[in-house]
Amino acid sequence: MLDTSTIELSIVMPCLNEAETLAVCIDKAMGYLKRSGVVGEVVIADNGSTDGSQLIAEERGARVVAVEAKGYGSALMGGITAAYGTYVIMGDADDSYDFDNLEPFVERLRAGDELVMGNRFRGGIEPGAMPPLHKYLGNPVLSTIGRMLFRSEIRDFHCGLRGFNRESILSLGLVTTGMEFASEVVVKSTLGALRVSEVPTTLKKDGRSRPPHLRSWHDGWRHLRFLLIFSPRWLFLIPGTAAFVLGFVGVMLLGFGPVVVGRVGFTYSSQLYLAALTVVGYQSVLFAILTKIYAQREGFRIPRSRNFDRLQKRISLESGAIVGLLLFVVGLGVAVAQLVGWASNDFGPLEAGATLRAAIPAALLMMLGAQTIMAGMFLGVLSVGVKRS
Secondary structure: OOOHHHOOEEEEEEEOOOOOOHHHHHHHHHHHHHHHOOOEEEEEEEOOOOOOHHHHHHHOOOEEEEOOOOOHHHHHHHHHHHOOOOEEEEOOOOOOEOOOOOHHHHHHHHOOOOEEEEEHHHHOEOOOOOOHHHHHHHHHHHHHHHHHHHOOOOOOOOOOOEEEEHHHHHOOOOOOOOOOHHHHHHHHHHHOOOOEEEEEOOEOOOOOOOOOOOOHHHHHHHHHHHHHHOOHHHHHHHHHHHHHHHHHHHHHHHOOOOEEEOOEEEOHHHHHHHHHHHHHHHHHHHHHHHHHHHHHHOOOOOOOOHHHHHHHHHOOHHHHHHHHHHHHHHHHHHHHHHHHHHHHOOOOOOOHHHHHHHHHHHHHHHHHHHHHHHHHHHHHHHHOOOOOO
């Protein structure tokens, strides 16, 4: 029996019916520990296997941890939490990853890196090991998006073989249960200012006769959704700002009369749609600001910026109410002026074009004012101090 206090490395493998390949993966991991002299253990995070994987793992000397919550992320978190090692190296139990050669990961971990990612594109991908859709589209596109949104240096976001300091990773508060767990580890490590590095590793065709658990489009969308939601600037703020500016400027220009560009004319019908675009864009901007304020106050690790910090100091329930009220009053003033003009005409017929060109901006300002007031009130709710247990 190992003294658990002396274990330096835990090799964690998630497992769901991996009887075909589990034994060879454990043997390779055990072989590495024996050759390298690293004091370690192999942990099988079993997610409810029904093919005898648990017995195979125990016979090969691995420690089996039963994880009831379903999902790739759930299984891994169960294994990581139960691991005894200072460091953890995780890898799939399908015999596609090189458990014989973990030295590059251990070297970087011992040097102080807190997350060490494998890079299959640098190390080599065996023909047939990765579907063309994943190799040329899915992984490169998602990794590029991740690098762009979070300023990460990692070029293979979804490599299943990676090592990390156990305590550092547990401190991140990882919560995803599915395949997007792979992205969450990289994103939160980057935002949490952990020391992150990348080492080459290889990928070969897995040894299973059944299809993999991974569902290309479904799991790819979950990765993309996680990346976008965790970066409200790109999902809401930038598109919302663009929509608001385009819509608002267009509405105001058309308030002075029709605009003709080449053979295309724009009038009050276009003005109405631009007003709708303005409202949608403004709501998107408010949502991005409020969600970021909420996330920061709740302690989530999300990107910060000096500009946003300055903006946050200036906005409050009172400032939102004042600005919103001004916008609403201006719009209401235009509406009242139109009503007075209509009354002076004995409430007779009005010229539709001229009336709408003024009414649409007035209605827009009233809607923007109301949105601003309500956003300020919600910000006031967020600002209420509560006692936490």
